Amino acid sequence: MTPSVLVVGEPHGDGLAPVTAEAVGVAHVLAGADGPVAGLVGGAGSASAIRELGQFGVGRVLRIDDPGVEGASPGALARAVAAAASTVGARLVLLGGTTFGRDLAGRVAVAWNAAAVNGATDLRWDGEALLARRPVLGGRATETRRLLGGRYVVSTRPHAFPVPERPPVSPSVEAAPAGPVPPLLLGPKRLGVKAVPSGSGPALADAAIVVSGGRGVRAPENFRLVEELASALGAAVGASRAVTDAGWRPASLQVGQTGRTVAPQLYIAIGISGAIQHLVGMMSSRVIVAINNDPAASIFRVADYGIAGDLFEIVPALTAEVRRVRGT
Amino acid sequence: MEIVVCLKPVPDAETRARPLPDGTRFDPEGVKFVLAGYDESAVEQALLLKEAIPGSAVHAISLGARSRTDEVLRAAIALGCDSATAIEASPAAFEDPIAVAAGLRAAIEGLPHDLVLLGKQSGDEEEGLVPGALGELLGLPHFGFVVDLRWDATSQRLRFGRSTEAGEESWEAPLPCVIGLQQAWNDPRTAKLPAILKSRRAPIATVRAPTGPPEGPTSEPARFELPPPRTGAKMIEYRTPAEAATKLVRILSEEAKVFP
Ligand SMILES: Cc1cc2nc3c(=O)[nH]c(=O)nc-3n(C[C@H](O)[C@H](O)[C@H](O)COP(=O)(O)OP(=O)(O)OC[C@H]3O[C@@H](n4cnc5c(N)ncnc54)[C@H](O)[C@@H]3O)c2cc1C
Ligand SMILES: Nc1ncnc2c1ncn2[C@@H]1O[C@H](COP(=O)(O)O)[C@@H](O)[C@H]1O
Numbered sequence: 001m002t003p004s005v006l007v008v009g010e011p012h013g014d015g016l017a018p019v020t021a022e023a024v025g026v027a028h029v030l031a032g033a034d035g036p037v038a039g040l041v042g043g044a045g046s047a048s049a050i051r052e053l054g055q056f057g058v059g060r061v062l063r064i065d066d067p068g069v070e071g072a073s074p075g076a077l078a079r080a081v082a083a084a085a086s087t088v089g090a091r092l093v094l095l096g097g098t099t100f101g102r103d104l105a106g107r108v109a110v111a112w113n114a115a116a117v118n119g120a121t122d123l124r125w126d127g128e129a130l131l132a133r134r135p136v137l138g139g140r141a142t143e144t145r146r147l148l149g150g151r152y153v154v155s156t157r158p159h160a161f162p163v164p165e166r167p168p169v170s171p172s173v174e175a176a177p178a179g180p181v182p183p184l185l186l187g188p189k190r191l192g193v194k195a196v197p198s199g200s201g202p203a204l205a206d207a208a209i210v211v212s213g214g215r216g217v218r219a220p221e222n223f224r225l226v227e228e229l230a231s232a233l234g235a236a237v238g239a240s241r242a243v244t245d246a247g248w249r250p251a252s253l254q255v256g257q258t259g260r261t262v263a264p265q266l267y268i269a270i271g272i273s274g275a276i277q278h279l280v281g282m283m284s285s286r287v288i289v290a291i292n293n294d295p296a297a298s299i300f301r302v303a304d305y306g307i308a309g310d311l312f313e314i315v316p317a318l319t320a321e322v323r324r325v326r327g328t
Numbered sequence: 329m330e331i332v333v334c335l336k337p338v339p340d341a342e343t344r345a346r347p348l349p350d351g352t353r354f355d356p357e358g359v360k361f362v363l364a365g366y367d368e369s370a371v372e373q374a375l376l377l378k379e380a381i382p383g384s385a386v387h388a389i390s391l392g393a394r395s396r397t398d399e400v401l402r403a404a405i406a407l408g409c410d411s412a413t414a415i416e417a418s419p420a421a422f423e424d425p426i427a428v429a430a431g432l433r434a435a436i437e438g439l440p441h442d443l444v445l446l447g448k449q450s451g452d453e454e455e456g457l458v459p460g461a462l463g464e465l466l467g468l469p470h471f472g473f474v475v476d477l478r479w480d481a482t483s484q485r486l487r488f489g490r491s492t493e494a495g496e497e498s499w500e501a502p503l504p505c506v507i508g509l510q511q512a513w514n515d516p517r518t519a520k521l522p523a524i525l526k527s528r529r530a531p532i533a534t535v536r537a538p539t540g541p542p543e544g545p546t547s548e549p550a551r552f553e554l555p556p557p558r559t560g561a562k563m564i565e566y567r568t569p570a571e572a573a574t575k576l577v578r579i580l581s582e583e584a585k586v587f588p
Contacts, residue, residue, distance in 0.1 A: 149545030306561030
């Protein structure tokens, strides 16, 4: 059995998002030793995207040449993905589990008549079925789902899979099949994109390291201590609801039940008590570090490593040590 | 504007999760299912639009076991929704997000709908598959991860933002449209006691979800596992802050291997 896999390339800057490379890695594993892996890219900026796919061993690339599809609603793109999946005879379509991929996956699944799962951290075949594992209940448990029916759409959780090491190839490039897009799907218009300013650190949802601060920082100006540590680590900044409710930092940084869910490799909680509503947003992080001056704080029960101490002393020392070790 | 808001009964955040004895899935026995976080915010968003646009109505729908849907729907009525519909489905159907979307469609097609609003469940499955699947089933445009949703009366269009990895996108879309909200209000309105009491007697309409072809695509839970209990943090012993910092950085790079 050499099931063919289609990977949907997610545009990012001039090339592809890192999570696309991770998805290509899983695609190679699931397609078998020499099973076919194809890629799909948008027309704009496709030259570097195609080159990148080649570097990760993708031998065949379909390119969407219809400018109407890009910048249109996810519906138009989903139709294009479904058509490309049928063209390459895929059994599995993989997307990165980012906003882009998670939003698209359900639509592609219906358009292509497939079973779907979002945010997989482990994938393997079980005969004709596909087993997909992922954290649920805000990281308090993991669930393995069995996908049935022979056609599957899966998005992979960022950082869950390694970037593949394969001999680079020079992929063949062909035009993706263009189907008619119903006019209703072309009604919405994108008015603009404000790019995330470079130098502002990685986005919360996508970051490998997140440094979050809580009420323990006591005043908005002190939150800078959290931001400096994040910047030294190349990490994204998060916050507890105590901080966002007080208006010390914008609500977009809030981690937890009514904020963002994050699952980085490393989560550092500073001056955060560990209320359940905060924990459900960060508990599937791989390693959790807590800094809190109350040795009985509940955050220490879920953390892997803890420092009981005054954040005003510990955090600057930590920032200095990180800078020293990284030579910055 | 006729607004349909889709509400998922989810286990209370304080619930102790445990697997069934056969290990295949979450054991719902004794678990309280509630209208949670993001869906509460979806109701809030629907009510804000209703208040801003004269002649609007909000229809709440929910799919699942009847005891759970009715709880959630009555909460929505108490908050100010105008009608409630429970979608009954076989248990297998409400375990697969695409089947859930098909059930939601069955109810939505029987209701006036200019705008279909969904939430995002951070306390539960976090699939995010339902808005897109529902959009495709209804043949309507959909957008997930939406923030700052507004109605622009002049252009008769929705305006909203989406925060993606690429940046902050801004969009406008004509009706009808399916919108999955990313935003949560920290303080959605709470129901008043008389409204709660009245909601106990509110009528709840019933719709049956279609059953898919037996060989069709679907998914089922195969294993539900709790992580090994976190035994509590390994506390770092130190005399000076500098020593604490050195020790932590060493542990993170050598033991935990997460330090770049
Ligand atoms: C429906 C609902 C939804 C919610 N959603 C969220 C959510 O999404 N996200 C969220 O975060 N919360 C949420 N909450 C709020 C949550 O219950 C907590 O109130 C909140 O997380 C507390 O934030 P905190 O840990 O920063 O503050 P606190 O609980 O006040 O903790 C501050 C901590 O700082 C420590 N500290 C103080 N001074 C120092 C010092 N000098 N050095 C080191 N440590 C120090 C203290 O020991 C304490 O542990 C929600 C609540 C409800 C009811
Ligand atoms: N059983 C359900 N009944 C009603 N709405 C649902 C159901 N399941 C999911 N939804 C809607 O889809 C959104 C996303 O759910 P999920 O895909 O599980 O994250 C929820 O916030 C609801 O608005």
